[in-house]
Amino acid sequence: MIDIRFLRDHSDVVRASQQARGADPTLVDAALAADARRRSSLVAFESLRAEQKSLGKQVAQASGEEKTALLTRTKELSAQVKEHQATANDAEAELDALLFRIPNVVEGAPAGGEEDFVTLRTVGTPRDFAAEGFAPRDHLDLGEGLRAIDTMRGAKVSGSRFYFLTGVGARLELAILQAAMDKALAEGFTPMITPTLVTPETMRGTGFLGEHADEIYRLERDDLYLVGTSEVALAGYHGDEILDLSDGPKRYAGWSACYRREAGSHGKDVRGIIRVHQFHKVEMFSYCSVDDAAAEHERLLAWEEAMMAAVELPYRVIDTAAGDLGTSAARKFDCEAWLPSQERYLELTSTSNCTTFQARRMNVRERTDSGTRTVATLNGTLGTTRWIVAILENHQQPDGSVRVPEGLRPYLGGLEVFEPVR
RNA sequence: GGAGACGUCGCAUAGUCUGGUCUAGUGCGCCACCCUGCUAAGGUGGUAACGGGGCAACCCGUUCGGGGGUUCAAAUCCCCCCGUCUCCGCCA
Numbered sequence: 159m160i161d162i163r164f165l166r167d168h169s170d171v172v173r174a175s176q177q178a179r180g181a182d183p184t185l186v187d188a189a190l191a192a193d194a195r196r197r198s199s200l201v202a203f204e205s206l207r208a209e210q211k212s213l214g215k216q217v218a219q220a221s222g223e224e225k226t227a228l229l230t231r232t233k234e235l236s237a238q239v240k241e242h243q244a245t246a247n248d249a250e251a252e253l254d255a256l257l258f259r260i261p262n263v264v265e266g267a268p269a270g271g272e273e274d275f276v277t278l279r280t281v282g283t284p285r286d287f288a289a290e291g292f293a294p295r296d297h298l299d300l301g302e303g304l305r306a307i308d309t310m311r312g313a314k315v316s317g318s319r320f321y322f323l324t325g326v327g328a329r330l331e332l333a334i335l336q337a338a339m340d341k342a343l344a345e346g347f348t349p350m351i352t353p354t355l356v357t358p359e360t361m362r363g364t365g366f367l368g369e370h371a372d373e374i375y376r377l378e379r380d381d382l383y384l385v386g387t388s389e390v391a392l393a394g395y396h397g398d399e400i401l402d403l404s405d406g407p408k409r410y411a412g413w414s415a416c417y418r419r420e421a422g423s424h425g426k427d428v429r430g431i432i433r434v435h436q437f438h439k440v441e442m443f444s445y446c447s448v449d450d451a452a453a454e455h456e457r458l459l460a461w462e463e464a465m466m467a468a469v470e471l472p473y474r475v476i477d478t479a480a481g482d483l484g485t486s487a488a489r490k491f492d493c494e495a496w497l498p499s500q501e502r503y504l505e506l507t508s509t510s511n512c513t514t515f516q517a518r519r520m521n522v523r524e525r526t527d528s529g530t531r532t533v534a535t536l537n538g539t540l541g542t543t544r545w546i547v548a549i550l551e552n553h554q555q556p557d558g559s560v561r562v563p564e565g566l567r568p569y570l571g572g573l574e575v576f577e578p579v580r
Numbered sequence: 581g582g583a584g585a586c587g588u589c590g591c592a593u594a595g596u597c598u599g600g601u602c603u604a605g606u607g608c609g610c611c612a613c614c615c616u617g618c619u620a621a622g623g624u625g626g627u628a629a630c631g632g633g634g635c636a637a638c639c640c641g642u643u644c645g646g647g648g649g650u651u652c653a654a655a656u657c658c659c660c661c662c663g664u665c666u667c668c669g670c671c672a
């Protein structure tokens with residue numbers, strides 16, 4: 159939710175943001191009009207209510223004829239108060255509905271759609287498989303050879319886009335996640351294992367129930383949603399709280415299963431485990447002061463890049479275009495690893511600065527010298543199941559074995575190579 | 581799943597039976613000042629959030645788990661929901 163006072167004072171900025179996203183700029187004027195209606199109806203209601211309260215006190219003291227006369231008057235007033243209260247409530251609901259549809263105000267992201275990202279840097283060099291004298295296999299070929307990935311049985315048991323990780327595949331996922339948790343711990347994050355089923359209020363608060371509601375699994379009988387990331391639970395964690403951030407940001411590392419319906423992606427990334435309905439992820443989440451949010455965003459990105467280095471992958475960092483930002487994000491950086499089999503980059507991490515957007519919906523504030531104010535929230539990926547794809551492909555050897563990056567060996571009992579099973 | 585108790589301003593609690601004097605009291609904690617050569621103790625005052633109006637001092641409104649209802653008037657009465665705790669049952 160954007161700040162209505164910001165909207166009042168800087169409507170041009172919000173309009174420009176809507177344009178940069180390719181969203182509807184007329185929502186801004188509709189919201190301003192609704193706000194004006196809300197305020198005028200509120201003034202009318204509040205003055206009537208004040209009169210009602212003061213007369214109510216006189217009723218309590220009065221008796222006899224005086225009381226009867228007062229009661230006649232207060233009965234009239236009571237009806238008027240109800241009427242105006244309803245009007246004010248309606249105006250507020252109308253404003254809320256409009257505000258809910260306005261995504262976060264873009265901060266510094268390039269304008270345009272998915273293709274309009276800006277590459278900030280490219281790190282590492284993709285291997286030249288032609289020079290090495292063999293054609294790279296894709297991750298599923300490799301994973302099947304290693305008995306690490308079983309998508310056939312995944313489909314048998316649960317349908318398409320499900321899979322089993324077996325043997326070294328299971329161990330590799332645990333290694334990635336454990337390395338991510340250790341990295342987070344080293345940087346001062348509090349490790350968290352979070353709920354993966356959340357209430358509608360929590361899901362709404364994080365901004366996932368707007369345009370992207372189709373992506374989310376819902377358990378209708380219980381009125382709960384399956385989260386697509388632990389960000390959801392972590393954003394709700396401090397809901398309705400006033401935090402003390404005088405010692406710096408509150409940082410949490412969430413470990414959870416993640417569920418995505420992939421409703422709009424039929425036919426896309428159907429092979430292997432690139433795009434699946436269920437996976438695991440370690441997610442960084444930070445509550446920080448608005449003044450510190452941009453710097454915190456850089457820090458989250460740096461920690462992600464440290465993980466990319468630990469698994470020895472060539473990657474690029476992109477500054478996502480406004481139209482490709484989530485509802486809550488003001489800016490987003492992705493680390494994309496090179497995918498040899500497809501000769502393209504694949505998103506492995508994503509870090510978003512949600513500024514005060516999520517925190518306002520979740521009602522998370524901090525105490526300052528001059529009162530309270532809404533905090534900023536940020537999130538970023540530190541490791542996911544999908545990393546297996548890039549690790550297998552980039553570290554493969556001609557015989558179908560895969561070199562284990564040094565950063566993961568401590569988590570695999572020192573194992574240096576995954577050997578194919580004959 | 582069944583029975584019961586409970587949910588009040590950071591924490592603890594009073595108030596609910598008997599609706600209006602609740603502008604929600606008190607203690608703790610916290611802040612400021614005073615006193616005491618330090619410390620401890622004591623004294624005085626202040627201590628919620630949100631929204632609206634105003635240049636401002638300030639004024640008004642909302643909020644007693646959430647939502648509805650009764651009433652001129654609800655922390656207080658009624659209904660529904662959520663949560664916590666205790667006991668029972670069932671399951672792993």
